[in-house]
Amino acid sequence: MDRIIADYLLETPYPLAEVAAMMAGEQSSGTFVRVAGETDELRARAAAEVLSIEELDSVDSPTLHSAYVARKQPSGPYRRARVRIAYPVANIGRNLPTLAATVSGNLYDIGEITGLKLLSLEIPAAYRARYHMPTRGIAGTRKSLGVQGTPIFGTIIKPNVGMRPEQIAALVDQLCAAGVDFIKDDEICADPDIAPLELRVPAVMAVIRKWQDKTGRKVMMAFNITDETDAMRRHADLVAAEGGSCVMASLNWCGLSGMESLRAHTPLAIHAHRNGFGAMSRHPLLGMGFQAYHALYRLAGIDHMHVHGIGGKFVDTAEEVTEAARACLAPLCEGGPDDRVMPAFSSGQWAGTLPQTLEAAQSPDLMFMCGGGILAHPQGPAAGIASLREAYAVLQEGGTLAEGASTRPALAAALDFFGKR
Known part of the structure; x- marks a missing residue:
């Protein structure tokens, strides 16, 4: 022990x-x-x-x-x-x-x-207790969003870089109108000259507050605050001051100490992006497997963890994605506290990859994030979101996506458009 x-x-x-x-x-x-x-x-x-x-x-x-x-x-x-x-x-x-x-x-x-x-x-339970817990985790993230019983359907700001704060805010406005639950910055857009966080956060949060006042729904926005430690603390304070609930950081480039310091500083949800993990994991006889990797960062107190996606654009096999998701959805140590974190599926995801995702997780406690799967839907972002919700409803009823598409136009359009790619 x-x-x-x-x-x-x-x-x-x-x-x-x-x-x-x-x-x-x-x-x-x-x-x-x-x-x-x-x-x-x-x-x-x-x-x-x-x-x-x-x-x-x-x-x-x-x-x-x-x-x-x-x-x-x-x-x-x-x-x-x-x-x-x-x-x-x-x-x-x-x-x-x-x-x-x-x-x-x-x-x-x-x-x-x-x-x-x-x-x-x-890791023994007594040792795990010496470290940070998630501040939101699965239950807290759901409570913040008011979303229960279904996956959290989200998207990523695209284009990744190049848009000005007012353009990003306008896109967030469209996505809030479309009914998205969660939006995140891309991992390469943190504090660029053209859209610095000091301007981007207030502009985006003004839109999110507007939609909360209008509908009662508060979209969670994960602002990418990846930076050196003092800057991350300042950025997190800005997000909190504007009424935000989540920040994102690139784990491998901030490091364990940076993530621990961020967790100690802010109660906001930490959306953990693992970009660069492939350099540690892809070789079968070099580096680190996901289970060991995510255990270290869970001790730092993260709330959400990227696991990539099944049938997506990255190298992971379905088995690897499944293993990662189920690791996130289990307590870190036997006999320890409920420190589960929400797996975030992304990379080339759309309505057609939802069945395999749900099978992998064996639970709706997941983030299902679609960039192109929402923003490139042929009928627009609102239909992109609708296609995901329609797909989930069909699966809950025990049907197939093809069967459900006959009465669900957004899903039918998604299957026709993305299914050919």
Whole structure:
């Protein structure tokens, strides 16, 4: 209960047990030789422990180059295995960057290793309690929007960049009129010269407040405040002062410390964008899997997490998207608090990809975000939103989209237009 367990996929030409022990030592109390002060008592208290090694298969050549291996020229083969290592939480304390450094860090650089991927983390409930919780999460996001029992249907400001604040506000006006639940900035539009946040936030929030007064519905707008930490705090304060409820940040470029600082500063919902995660995840024997990645950022207190989309424009398989969504919709640790976060599906989504999305999540507790799927609908954005709601209604009735399209014109137009692409 006082240890964090990391699960790795390892490749090495050396004995698996020796390399696994090397990994545990490197990331806790040991180094490549025993040193002065490294007593038996200290090792018993602070050393990481190899819990299990499950050999999988082997290959004839290394997956990744290692100068050490090239110099030593071991005979091979290059064995692959699942390795589980337990790290004492006392070594880490409440320190999210050090947790990340402990479970990954120099492991990727060990000379004997020709492939390594951190797959998952098991975090004890008592340790999870030392970190931030989501301030909104699933229930709070639904309460802010007044949306219950259905997915949260949203979109992204397009074009991504180039529009002035008044043009963005005019687009938000159209989207609010169309009945959208959620709008987000694109990850590359944060504080550009042509539409700085100091002008964009007041202009957009004036529109959202207008529609709230008119209809009683408050659209959630995720303003992209990605920046250095002090600037993010200022931007979050501006959003809050204008009556906003959500900010967005690019996790990989703000980092764990930046996200922790933002969470500590603001009660606004944090919409976590994972752009750049593919650099960590796409290679099967290098980097980090989603489960480990999202666990670290959930400790930072995020509320929503991008999981990409099924049948979309990115590289993820349906299985990978499903795994990510279900990870978000589960508590982070067994016996821990309800810290679930809302998975945000995006990338090439439209009414036709909703059935697979609902199957993946096994729940309506999700954000279903369509850029072109709404804004490029042949009958306009209002019909784009309507096509999503019509699709959901058909599925809830147990029908297929094709069957439902016969009496639902917005859905029929979406199937005809997007289904040919």
